Amino acid sequence: MKIIIIKNKNDVGIKAAELVINEIKKKPDLVLGLATGRTMIPFYRNLVKLIRRNKIDTNNLVTFNLDEYVGLNERNKGSLRYFMEKNFFSKVNLKKKNINFLNGKARNILRECRKYEKEIMKAGGVDLQILGIGRNGHIGFNESLSSFKSRTRNVLLNKMTRKDNVAFFGSLKKVPQRALTMGIATIMKARRIILLASGKQKAKAVALALKGKINEKIPASILQRHKDVKFILDAGAAENLNQ
Ligand code: GLP
Secondary structure (H helix, E strand, C coil): CEEEEECCHHHHHHHHHHHHHHHHHHCCCCEEEECCCCCHHHHHHHHHHHHHHCCCCCCCCEEEECEEECCCCCCCCCCHHHHHHHHCHHHCCCCHHHEECCCCCCCCHHHHHHHHHHHHHHCCCCCEEEECCCCCCCECCECCCCCCCCCCEEEECCHHHHHHCHHHCCCHHHCCCEEEECCHHHHHCCCEEEEEECCHHHHHHHHHHHHCCCCCCCHHHHHHHCCCEEEEEEHHHHCCCCC
């Protein structure tokens, strides 16, 4: 477990983007697990910048996003697919068939989730997974008390999580109640993991995840058991680490 503490939110994005670029250079057909959320905006902005500046070939890059709201597709501006199109997919050269996303509108949700697990396996597993963290320590949309053995599935969202995402929807009522998410066991299978966190509002969750007891109340605490995980934190998110 490696903890990197840097100044601010933008620098967190720069550092993570640099690490991802190094991995793509080593393996152009890298299988990259991606995340959404405000923390990721500077990350994608800098990743796009570095890809363009260094003329990195992303044509063989394979992506798997962590999650999607149930009932939404890319036409809905609150969907995670929309977020990804806007911040990353539309800005770099990726093959459509290499972009993997959970379909929140799938008729058979169970089948959709099983298919996603199979697609990840078929791609050879995730080489590098990018993660954010929720204020309650969630990763992906694996809320507090999700089983460490969980796989991709349909989950109920906490009120706090829904409230934190109001900005993407305009009102709490419009934030979906449910989402499809890779499970915790799915995430833990990734060969490398980089978790990004910025802002004081994440300090408590970060401290519990990194220094607290490994337990299902704090889903991110399981990362202490991963053999190749880096935490990139800004000063605000790292604030409670030395207490
Ligand atoms: C959502 C996402 C998570 C993300 C979290 C934090 O719930 N499903 O993957 O880590 O929000 O988001 P933010 O960066 O906006 O604080």
